[in-house]
Structure formats: structure tokens, C-alpha cells
Amino acid sequence: MSILITGVAGFIGSNLARAFLCKGKKVIGLDNLCRGTLSNIGDLLALPDFRFQRVNISNLNEYRNALNSILGGCTVTEVWHMAANSNIPAGVNDAGVDLRDTFMTTFNTLEIMKELKISTIAFASSSAIYGDLGGAKLVEDIGPLFPASNYGAMKLASEAAISAAVESFIDKAYFFRFPNVIGVPATHGVMLDFIRKLKVTPDNLVVLGDGTQQKCYLHVEELIDAMLFIREKSSDRRNYFNIGADDEGVTVKYIAEQIVKTVSPEASISYGIGNKGWVGDVPKFSYSIRKLHNLGWKPKLSSAQAVAHAVKQIALQEIDSTVC
Amino acid sequence: MSILITGVAGFIGSNLARAFLCKGKKVIGLDNLCRGTLSNIGDLLALPDFRFQRVNISNLNEYRNALNSILGGCTVTEVWHMAANSNIPAGVNDAGVDLRDTFMTTFNTLEIMKELKISTIAFASSSAIYGDLGGAKLVEDIGPLFPASNYGAMKLASEAAISAAVESFIDKAYFFRFPNVIGVPATHGVMLDFIRKLKVTPDNLVVLGDGTQQKCYLHVEELIDAMLFIREKSSDRRNYFNIGADDEGVTVKYIAEQIVKTVSPEASISYGIGNKGWVGDVPKFSYSIRKLHNLGWKPKLSSAQAVAHAVKQIALQEIDSTVC
Numbered sequence: 001m002s003i004l005i006t007g008v009a010g011f012i013g014s015n016l017a018r019a020f021l022c023k024g025k026k027v028i029g030l031d032n033l034c035r036g037t038l039s040n041i042g043d044l045l046a047l048p049d050f051r052f053q054r055v056n057i058s059n060l061n062e063y064r065n066a067l068n069s070i071l072g073g074c075t076v077t078e079v080w081h082m083a084a085n086s087n088i089p090a091g092v093n094d095a096g097v098d099l100r101d102t103f104m105t106t107f108n109t110l111e112i113m114k115e116l117k118i119s120t121i122a123f124a125s126s127s128a129i130y131g132d133l134g135g136a137k138l139v140e141d142i143g144p145l146f147p148a149s150n151y152g153a154m155k156l157a158s159e160a161a162i163s164a165a166v167e168s169f170i171d172k173a174y175f176f177r178f179p180n181v182i183g184v185p186a187t188h189g190v191m192l193d194f195i196r197k198l199k200v201t202p203d204n205l206v207v208l209g210d211g212t213q214q215k216c217y218l219h220v221e222e223l224i225d226a227m228l229f230i231r232e233k234s235s236d237r238r239n240y241f242n243i244g245a246d247d248e249g250v251t252v253k254y255i256a257e258q259i260v261k262t263v264s265p266e267a268s269i270s271y272g273i274g275n276k277g278w279v280g281d282v283p284k285f286s287y288s289i290r291k292l293h294n295l296g297w298k299p300k301l302s303s304a305q306a307v308a309h310a311v312k313q314i315a316l317q318e319i320d321s322t323v324c
Numbered sequence: 325m326s327i328l329i330t331g332v333a334g335f336i337g338s339n340l341a342r343a344f345l346c347k348g349k350k351v352i353g354l355d356n357l358c359r360g361t362l363s364n365i366g367d368l369l370a371l372p373d374f375r376f377q378r379v380n381i382s383n384l385n386e387y388r389n390a391l392n393s394i395l396g397g398c399t400v401t402e403v404w405h406m407a408a409n410s411n412i413p414a415g416v417n418d419a420g421v422d423l424r425d426t427f428m429t430t431f432n433t434l435e436i437m438k439e440l441k442i443s444t445i446a447f448a449s450s451s452a453i454y455g456d457l458g459g460a461k462l463v464e465d466i467g468p469l470f471p472a473s474n475y476g477a478m479k480l481a482s483e484a485a486i487s488a489a490v491e492s493f494i495d496k497a498y499f500f501r502f503p504n505v506i507g508v509p510a511t512h513g514v515m516l517d518f519i520r521k522l523k524v525t526p527d528n529l530v531v532l533g534d535g536t537q538q539k540c541y542l543h544v545e546e547l548i549d550a551m552l553f554i555r556e557k558s559s560d561r562r563n564y565f566n567i568g569a570d571d572e573g574v575t576v577k578y579i580a581e582q583i584v585k586t587v588s589p590e591a592s593i594s595y596g597i598g599n600k601g602w603v604g605d606v607p608k609f610s611y612s613i614r615k616l617h618n619l620g621w622k623p624k625l626s627s628a629q630a631v632a633h634a635v636k637q638i639a640l641q642e643i644d645s646t647v648c
Binding site for chain 2: 092129140144147149150152154157161165238240
């Protein structure tokens, strides 16, 4: 009896695998190691309850063959599908990236679940499915859903495909919609970008946009806690929840300042123009987590606290990686 | 200056092409002729303003090559993307059908538009994107969007991909969401099924489900009129409208009775159990067309009138096809 995690070597997948293993579960992990890295799961590879296979799950045959070779009599009881493109601007430039890595990975996961009769899926969806609703409070039932990025589009497409499968051969689906998640192992995102920029030019940090873009941030430790909580407490056929900080978020300016303070206190900060970082990026939005509150879960950290915590962790990670 | 219509040999595409040609527009039509037929556009093929190419647009290279060979110096000003799988149960049994024919045709159309710098797309979406919202009035901004069929899922996925493209390289998109459309040339649907069943067993019509399933029906002549009206009158970047009859619809029982009366008056009707015809079918729903009213368009026919009109047309079509 195992849990299958796709994208297991990525930022969220690796934290999730660790959490399940700590609870005594058996985990089968898949990853193509394009964005995820073996170092993210280095401590897990030796554990008897963890099996890992490198595979490109956007190819159904490879997916099926990899699973066959690794299962060895194990039964998969549920899939936690975390694999996706995480480079949103790359997906804006080339729609094929999110088609392949964000959507086809989901489509193929559903095909595999049908073949292996796996009845439960937990899916890493995204606040990006909501698009730019002009500052409206983003409750789970809001519409219309017009994503602004191919990433958001292919996350919504994934939700839709899972929803249709629930009508047909899946018993239960969990849709976790979260905005920016931060922490370690950081593989992408604005904080890692800033820290790496400061490594190259320690006296000045160049910020895309005017720094007023405001978002809420959730620490990955809290995200994992919330997902496991929802999995345990909610048992509709389609369980869909926003997960996020319980506030209006912090600005890019705040993040830049936190990072400069921690990493390179003498550096100046240069801002650009406009409050969109790149095409498909959604400026300030207000994220409702009332539904999750009502289920009984609240984050312990504010967006500002999560950022402060993660800045220290990522700075340390980057120092370590330089030493290596 | 031409209009490109995908799925031009299908039920809606062929009517749309005829409408544009009547208005003096030049039309380039593509179709793979899997569900559409040449006979649907037989009267158009000789017209100098109409060019047709058989091609499988779910393959991007074939799509590109076909367009290159047919364009001959023409500029495409807008795309009316009507190509899709129309056999919803087939897509429930094999998710690959709607992936290929309903979604990849859209994805590739967007790629082509990017390459050829075509800035406007009009898309045949569907009421199926709304899924089963338990009888709630289906206004355009309703949520959550959890489709019950792969057809609905891949229509929603298409809307999402188009929405992301609007953020990036497309100026204007039209999303026409319609429920069951009826009329000729009928290629699929409950009315054609019933008429063909009665051809085989003229004394009895077997109906899936208990006949209480209720839907609104729009005649294709009215659909075309509404789409052209919206294209002319609405000029947001994302224009999304329900199009439908202005009533609560009619039951399957009503349709069965109309057809028996017209085609085989002595036949009895046998009903099944339950009010879902097949997995992914959504029972009675209430469809709001207030937004379209406010724009200034109303259907002339009720669902019942549209059904009565279409029954006669389809019965005639089927007699003609038998003679041929």
C-alpha cells in the first residue's frame, strides 16, 4: 500500500514525501529531474519505504513502464500529483511547455489511475486558475475563470480533466489551490531570483516592476500541513480549497528589502516600471481561505513572517550550494 | 482578407460558412471529414469565395502545411474555431478523443494564430463547461467550473488556453457557450438517434433514461445569428456569452413524442431508468441568457418550437439520405 507522488524531487513534492515518510507511509516517487533535483531527496533515497524512479510522465508509455518496473507488487492507493512546469514566464513564451509538463502530466496520471484502478487523486492546483479578477475576493466558487498565463490555463485544464474523471472512474479528488509558496529546497521564484542576483551584483538589486505588486505567501511547511489536513477532514467527491496566508500579502518591495537586509545589507534596490513582472503575472489579489478556516485549519505564519523565515532558509541553502 | 473556419464541414461550421459567404465574405474552411462530410458543404465548394482543405488540425505540422498550401496570398483576419469532437459519450470512454479533437485543435489553432499574427478568435464553447451545478441558474460568471464530461473539460481547457493567449498575443476572443443546438445538417444528437432508431424498429422507440431529463434547445439558424450579433456588438478583449433558448427547455419525453408523431405515428415509446442518459450527461439545468439579452439579442423560437422545426428538417434529411 503506497502513495504515489509525481514531481517528488521538486520543491513541494520533496517536502510532501518527507512528511508522508515521517508518518510511516510508503512512498513511490517519480520525477523527470528537469527542475527537481536528486539533492532535494538525497536524504530519502536510502529509506526502505521510499522508491524513486526518474521518468518523463508527459509520455504515457514511459510513465506506464516506469511504474511497472518500480511497483513490484505494491498497490498504489492514491496519487499526489505535484509534477508541473514551475517556470511561468517560460510557459508564456512557449505554450508547449505547460501543455507538456503541467497538463499532459495530469492527463497521463488520470490514464494510469484508470488502468491501475487508483481511486483518489490529490492535485497541486494554483491561484493562477483565477486569472485577474480585478481585486475581487478570490473565493473558491468565483467566476469567470480566465487565466492570464499558460501555467494557469493548464492548471485549470487539469482541474477540468480530473473533474470529468470523478464523474467516471475516480472516487475522490482534492484540488489544492495555492498562491506563491516559499521555503526550501527553493527551485524557482522571486526570492531565489533576488538572492542569486545579489550574488552576481552584491551592491545593487534590480527588481522587475515598481515593487508595488502584492501577493500572499505561504510557507511550504504550512502548505504540507494544510494539504494533509484537508485530505483527512474533507471527503466530498470533489474537494477544492484555497490554501494561503490569512492576510492581504506583502509587496515585492518588502521581499526585496528583507533579502537585501539578510544577504547584502549595503546593496541598493532599483525598481522598474509597472506592477506586472511579466505577461500573465497577476497583480495584487485578495485570496479567501474562509473555506479552509471553516474546515478547521489556519496558517500560523503571516505572509510577512513566512517571507522572513524563508529568506533565511534560502540564503543558507544558497551558501551551502556555493560551498558544494 | 479571409475568415478561417475550422470544422467547416460539420453541423455548425457549414451553417456558419454559408452565413459568411451570404454576407460577401471570403471563407477558408478546414475539416478532417471524420464527423463532418463533404455533402454538408457540397453547395459551397463551387463558390469562388470559398476554399476548402481536408486536414487533421490536431497535428500542428499538417495544420501549418494545409494553410500554407491554401492561403495563396490571402490574409486571415480572424479564426472561427468550430472543430471539436461532437460525440460526448465517445469522449467519456476514451479521454484521448476530446484531448485530440476538442483541445489539441484549439491549442494548435492558437499556435497558428501566433505564427500568422491573426488577432481575433471566435470559439464554439459549450454549456458543458459548467458541469452539474445542481440546478443553479447558469450565468456566465458562475463557479466552480467542474465539468462532468471530457468534452466539457476540454472545452473549458480550450477557453483557458485562449484566455492566456489574450494576455499575450491575441487582441480579442469570443467564447460562445451554447447547450444543445439542433437543425440540419444533423450529424449527431438525440434527435438524429431517435429518428434512426425508428428507421430500424418503426413500431417502438427505446429511450435511454426515464425521459424526464430536461434541456433547452437552440436552432442552429438562431445560433449563427446570435454569434454574428455578438461578434459585431461586443468588443471586450474576452467576450463570453451564453447562447440559448429563453426558457427552461423541454424534456427528452417531449422530443421523443414529437419525433414519433412526425416519423412513425404508430410507434410506442419505452423509457429506461434514471435521468442521466450517459456518464457525464448533466440532467436538467437552467441557462441564463440575460447577458445576451442585455446586448440586444433574443431568440425567436422557444425550445419546443426549435425542436418541432428541427424534427421536420431532420426527418426530411434522413428521407433524402435514404433515397441517395
